[in-house]
Amino acid sequence: MNPPYTLRTARPGDLPAIVAIYNSTIASRQVTADLQPVTVAERQAWFDAHSGHRPLYVVENEARQVVAWGSFSDYYPRAAYRICAEISIYLDPQYRGAGLGRQLLDAMMSRAPALGLQRLIAVIFAHNTPSVRLFERAGFEHWGLLPQVCDLDGALADIVLLGKKV
Secondary structure, eight states: OOTTOEEEEOOGGGHHHHHHHHHTTTTTTSSOSOOSOOOHHHHHHHHHTTSTTSOEEEEEOTTOOEEEEEEEEESSSSGGGGGEEEEEEEEOGGGTTSSHHHHHHHHHHHHTGGGTOOEEEEEEETTOHHHHHHHHHTTOEEEEEEEEEEEETTEEEEEEEEEEEO
C-alpha cells in the first residue's frame, strides 16, 4: 500500500467499521445482493470464519481509521476447491474512485499465493461498471455470466464471474 494507507489483518474491533462500509453500498443496488443493512451481530460469524487461511484485511488512513476492507472467502466448501477463493473489496464512499481500490486489490493478489491460492474469482453485478473495470485492469478475465439471478427490488440483475490465475 502506498502512504498514507496501511494494510493489515482485521481485528475484532474493526467489525463495526467493516459493517458500516458494507452497509454504505446496499442502497445503490450496485454492489451487494443484500437489500437491507446488516448488523455487527449478524456479521460476527462471517468475521470469525475469516481467521486463518481466508483472511480479512483492512486499510487504515493516516488517522488510523478503517477506510476499506477486503476478503478472501472459500469459493466452494469442498476440499478440492482450496486453491480458489472469492475476492471482495469494499471502500468507504469518500475513498472510492481515487485508486485505493486498485492498491487494495494488488496487495491482496500479492498475498494470495502464500495462502495457497492459485485462482481468484470476483463475483460482480454486470451493471457495476467501476468494479468490473477495476478487476479487468488488474488482469481478471471473464469466466462466466449468470443471467438475471438476482432480484434487486424488481430489477433483475446479471452476475459476471471474473477470474485470474495468481
